[in-house]
């Protein structure tokens with residue numbers, strides 16, 4: 001990735017200068033996304049949906065949530081059947097964005113399963129105040145009705161307190177990553193600095209940390225992942241998800257019995273860390289378009305990277321999670337009844353062709369292999385009784 005001219009924001013320059021003139025890419029990504037005043041999510045500027053900067057499956061229409069809700073309901077019922085009667089059941093969502101999924105899930109249960117609705121508490125884990133405000137607005141109706149909805153962080157929850165279904169849809173792709181670059185046969189980190197002459201943001205190579213070195217060596221030893229790959233050209237670049245392991249560990253410790261569903265852009269290691277993928281997977285969106293130069297609008301657009309399937313599965317299993325399955329979103333939604341839903345919409349909206357067409361288009365985007373259909377659903381479980389098996393409609 002070249003250091004293209006950048007449209008700097010004063011706030012960011014000041015922060016970089018305060019930190020000595022150069023910051024790691026990890027810190028850059030953290031600031032532009034999570035800074036409480038200027039960050040894209042931190043400030044609540046993030047604009048999701050078809051009229052915003054980018055769509056997530058839940059922000060397009062309630063149809064995605066309707067199909068996924070069936071699966072979550074089914075998992076909650078199965079978990080409940082394995083509990084003592086006084087143990088509380090939870091649905092926990094990480095990074096709820098504008099609250100679209102949680103709101104649609106509550107609507108689904110209100111219509112389809114009032115019995116389970118009364119037995120479940122709903123928790124959102126969201127570090128960004130700006131997004132919490134959006135979520136509270138979206139969920140206002142349910143809060144007023146006295147539904148058991150709360151915002152929390154993992155530290156506040158007691159260890160092994162959760163009998164739970166956990167959802168993280170497009171959250172891991174928003175966690176800051178380090179950028180790794182191959183220079184003279186050695187790996188370095190890509191940092192972000194300020195050009196003395198133009199005052200613009202530029203990449204600047206900085207040394208690798210011990211923690212990163214250890215993490216990369218571990219992946220080589222356990223998964224045969226080579227960073228850089230053999231014969232990598234000069235400036236081959238990738239990103240490294242330094243926070244995933246600790247994120248999984250923090251969740252694992254809180255679960256008594258439960259299912260963790262991660263939905264995200266994901267690649268197999270052999271495609272991720274390959275010679276042809278020589279610039280990683282980072283991508284930035286604004287107004288439904290890819291922004292090639294992600295220094296262009298710091299704090300005013302999304303910045304996201306794919307996750308690596310094998311490292312995530314390995315880290316989860318290493319902690320003690322069982323992998324229930326990994327499936328493409330398109331296949332998962334078809335198993336959950338997407339075709340029937342399509343048919344139902346066409347019948348229900350016979351007299352409103354334009355609405356029917358837009359719902360149909362949104363549904364098809366969810367399964368389109370070059371769109372959201374290529375997302376992966378990674379399902380993990382943890383049960384007190386290790387022999388417990390769970391049925392999942394989404395994995396056939």
Ligand SMILES: C[S@@+](CC[C@H](N)C(=O)[O-])C[C@H]1O[C@@H](n2cnc3c(N)ncnc32)[C@H](O)[C@@H]1O
Nearest residue numbers: 041056058094095096097125128131169170174
């Ligand atoms: C792309 S949005 C996800 C949208 C949402 N899940 C949906 O289905 O539309 C990313 C969300 O993750 C949140 N986030 C960022 N870092 C997080 C973290 N460490 N833990 C939980 N949420 C986080 C962001 O504030 C934002 O709400």
